[in-house]
Amino acid sequence: MDEPRQIVDFSRLDFEFSNYIKQNTNSNPFVCFTCRTCSSLCTSGKVNVLNVAKIVRQIAIGLKDDVLRSKEIWTCATCMKCQEFCPQGVNPLDMIYFLQNKAVEAGMPTIPKAYVEMVTSIAKIGLIQPPQEVISVDFDEFDRAELELPELSMPDAEKIKKNLLKTGFRQVIKELD
């Protein structure tokens, strides 16, 4: 990610947050011995958008704000390789999910718009998008009816929305209202 290089300010470390992660999630940033297996396998790391080993270390030394504010935590492909092959059971993917959750809770401006649109659509119709018209290789347009697909059985989205508003999704649903 093209973010300006900033020297880390070690005067604002948050170990409470790092300890909270250790105690309340499946991840443990403190047992990492920086072998970088996670980074060497990382899908997003191969195209230089995510440095997962760096994030683990940042959390271990208490750099909560830097991480929560970063765009980088949103570039994870969720391929789970870091999780599977970490020899120390650090579970970087669970950590990244947790950090993303916390960034949403904190109302960070870095939350990808695509996700906000998906959640809002689920609150409206239950699905991340309404049925689309698609184009064939010959530029003919097709929808479900033209393909003789049965009519979709749609859920009661009002009830779904009511439940979604009880979760952290309310932060992002609210933003579009």
Add this chain to the structure above:
Amino acid sequence: MDVALYLGCTIPTQEYAYEVSAREVLPRLGVNLIDLQYAACCGQPLKGLDNLGWLYLASRTIALADQQGAETLLAICNGCHVSICEAKHVLESDDHLRKTIEEMLAEEDLEIKGHVRIRHLLDFLYDDIGPQKIKKALENSQNFNPLVNLKLAAHYGCHIIRPSSIERPDQLDDPSKLEALIEVTGASTAKYPERLECCGAPMLAIVDKESFQIAGNKLIAIQNRGFDGVITVCPFCERMLERQETISRVTGLDVSISSMYYTQLLGLALGIETEKLGLQLNMSSVEIILNKVTR
């Protein structure tokens, strides 16, 4: 065999080819597809936004299947399948979260009974139906067209083999069910080094250029190894691997290879017309396969 078909979001709103071909092919194997009613999103793409929001949506799908009396829930998307399986695991291992979810679902008159078996297309075809029975169905088909001239690469996708902390349709390190299912059609296959690499799709909405590079790297490797095409079992993977025009433009790689769903491949072997398999919607160089299978 009755199964409740859960399509998720992407398949019934965009990836129609998967749905069309699944509805065409599975009944010929003796499967009775009963659509899961009132289904919503499985929550998978939004796990990063909020864990409880994700768990509610995934659990809701399980509760619907229970309520509708399904014995088997068939989720043919890798994302939906991992989401539902992980949710089931959380509900079984975390009493506090389970209670919260039960209260939310009660508002919709739903409850988790946990009776339903969760299957993906891959383990459903391989373990429940089995290659032998598929082979028989092919041989008994009037238009059986063994795809003997094809050499095809399997693309599993990440979410179907990971995480190993819960049961997945195939093995983490060395899955082999998709290869076995490809071979049933008469085509040949081989395990290649890039086989378990990600397609890049989950990054598409965030860093599109880089996600095309991920897909392009995998496709060009498959192409250079002499495969005629790549076979998928996930709508996100397939949509990503079909976007070869964009991939070539963005990455400078010269990608041109067939990519299709396993249900479409099986349909070709059964001798079903291409339009009934949704192949007219395929944006990859699908003619490479079609030219080799047309009799």
